[in-house]
Amino acid sequence: MGEFEPKIVGFFCNWCTSSAADLAGTSRLQYPANVRPIRVPCSGTVDPVYLLRALREGADGVMIGGCHPGDCHYITGNLKARRRVKIVKTILESLRLPHERVLLAWISASEGAKFQRVVTDFTKRLKEMGPSDLSKKWK
Amino acid sequence: MAKGAWIKKGDPNKSAGWFLAELRRKDLVKGVLAQKEMYPGQGAWHYLLKEPEDIENTKVFIPFMGSSGATAVSKLTKDKPLPEPVAVVLRPCEVRGVVELTKYKQIQLDNLIIISFDCVGAYPRRVYLNNPVDLPEDEDKLRGSCRRCKRFTPNFGDITLTYLGIDEGIMAIPISDRGEELLKSLGLELVDVPEERDKKLAEMEDKRLKEREKEFKAFADEYGGMDGQLKFFGKCINCKNCMENCPICFCKECFFKSPSLTWDAEVYMDMLESKGAVRMPEDPIFFQWGRLAHITPSCIGCGLCTEACPVDIKVGLIFSYVAENVQGAFDYEAGRSLDEAPILMEFREKELEDLAM
Numbered sequence: 150m151g152e153f154e155p156k157i158v159g160f161f162c163n164w165c166t167s168s169a170a171d172l173a174g175t176s177r178l179q180y181p182a183n184v185r186p187i188r189v190p191c192s193g194t195v196d197p198v199y200l201l202r203a204l205r206e207g208a209d210g211v212m213i214g215g216c217h218p219g220d221c222h223y224i225t226g227n228l229k230a231r232r233r234v235k236i237v238k239t240i241l242e243s244l245r246l247p248h249e250r251v252l253l254a255w256i257s258a259s260e261g262a263k264f265q266r267v268v269t270d271f272t273k274r275l276k277e278m279g280p281s282d283l284s285k286k287w288k
Numbered sequence: 289m290a291k292g293a294w295i296k297k298g299d300p301n302k303s304a305g306w307f308l309a310e311l312r313r314k315d316l317v318k319g320v321l322a323q324k325e326m327y328p329g330q331g332a333w334h335y336l337l338k339e340p341e342d343i344e345n346t347k348v349f350i351p352f353m354g355s356s357g358a359t360a361v362s363k364l365t366k367d368k369p370l371p372e373p374v375a376v377v378l379r380p381c382e383v384r385g386v387v388e389l390t391k392y393k394q395i396q397l398d399n400l401i402i403i404s405f406d407c408v409g410a411y412p413r414r415v416y417l418n419n420p421v422d423l424p425e426d427e428d429k430l431r432g433s434c435r436r437c438k439r440f441t442p443n444f445g446d447i448t449l450t451y452l453g454i455d456e457g458i459m460a461i462p463i464s465d466r467g468e469e470l471l472k473s474l475g476l477e478l479v480d481v482p483e484e485r486d487k488k489l490a491e492m493e494d495k496r497l498k499e500r501e502k503e504f505k506a507f508a509d510e511y512g513g514m515d516g517q518l519k520f521f522g523k524c525i526n527c528k529n530c531m532e533n534c535p536i537c538f539c540k541e542c543f544f545k546s547p548s549l550t551w552d553a554e555v556y557m558d559m560l561e562s563k564g565a566v567r568m569p570e571d572p573i574f575f576q577w578g579r580l581a582h583i584t585p586s587c588i589g590c591g592l593c594t595e596a597c598p599v600d601i602k603v604g605l606i607f608s609y610v611a612e613n614v615q616g617a618f619d620y621e622a623g624r625s626l627d628e629a630p631i632l633m634e635f636r637e638k639e640l641e642d643l644a645m
Contacts, residue, residue, distance in 0.1 A: 196543070196581075197578070197581035197582070198543055198574075198578040198581060198582075201574060201577045201578055201581060202574055202578070205571060205573060205574045205577070207562075207563075215644075218637045219637055225635045228635035228636065228637065229632065229635055231635075231639075231640050231643055231644060232618070232631060232632060232635060232640070233581075233632070234643060234644075235617055235618075235640055235643060236581055236584070236585060236614055236617075236631070237581060238643075239610075239613050239614045239617050240577065240580050240581060240584065240610055240613075240614065242613070243508070243609065243610045243613045243614075244508075244511075244512055244513075244516075244517060244606075244610070245508060245512030245513050245516070246512075246513065246514065246517075252645065253643055253644040253645070254644055254645040255644050255645070267645050270645075282514045283514060285514050285515075285518060286518075286563070286565060286567055286571065
């Protein structure tokens, strides 16, 4: 067995973080291939159940990438995402589960370098945490 | 000092029944929604009544909570406001439900006269049905949600009824201008509420807050962490009764009933290949956590989910516990005020600034 490679499910806003991921690619900025990107119309469309389902189905971390507050294409979508992430984190924390596996990041379309940094840091942190037990079922 | 009107027509339930019937006899309301035991031994359910004789026999303080009065009020008023005044008798948790559902536009308050009471609590349905009684005299028998309830006095509505700290009958305390007018229209005189009531309420609050803290801590200690969660929800049969009975769960189309959670044979085979085991019916933890995410922002702690559970999972305990933290994180309390927007209906640019990277 090689080194543990965490699986990250990323929900990236169409208007910013998805473009930032492309920009990182075209700028040849290397970042870990652990993230599975899902392009969403807005970070505000990501219901908490998607985050929880990813964690239950075996993701070691989930991340939402949205526009900086004030920059949302739909005015307040990213603010909704922020409240939802807070709710999910509070639930996990209350149940003494690792809320650090949920990450919210504001990455605008021009921030290819930030995308690289955030994904690299998150992957590193998840590696340190080890495999997630949130997907544990009855066996 | 709070003012109220004496109603001394026998025991608390009879006095409250007389008061409600009197509202109807004087034609101040066209109907009364209250709990009534139509068939002895079958529990007291909500009925919409118009005959004063029927209203007189309702049992306001009965320690039985079969379904949510908030849901009943939503059925009454969701599509159209009531054309004429109707008095609805609700427990304080149901009043909180009405406040939340009003904010979600599932209830229209026009012509709704809300009468509530100082609620000692209800027994678990099964306990009550085995031994029906008129008043919750044995506090040890109360449902967990009632034993740890910290808002047992209504803070919204028109009139509060109480028998706490009162020797005979009940007292009707107006908590709105309309409530005061109604009492005056019945020719009732407002006098000081005995101090005993406040003393009794303070005693109850003290006891319940301690119970609340104790139970929440015990829950987190035993059922926190992933193994704890597997133990807590292992019995779940995915019947979704908790969801059906929840007054806050009002969506017509639900993600958990959608085709998103049904797969064809190939997907099941893939899951089998990658995971080695697939629980059927599907993963209840995902359902319960998902519902926590949807409901705790507005959970009113009524405990009907626990009542609805056929395999005795204390659903209401995990919901109240998580709800306290979730609502606390936004300085929100479900049912506290009509003026506070629910957590997911209000967004501020300047808040939670440390959350995002």
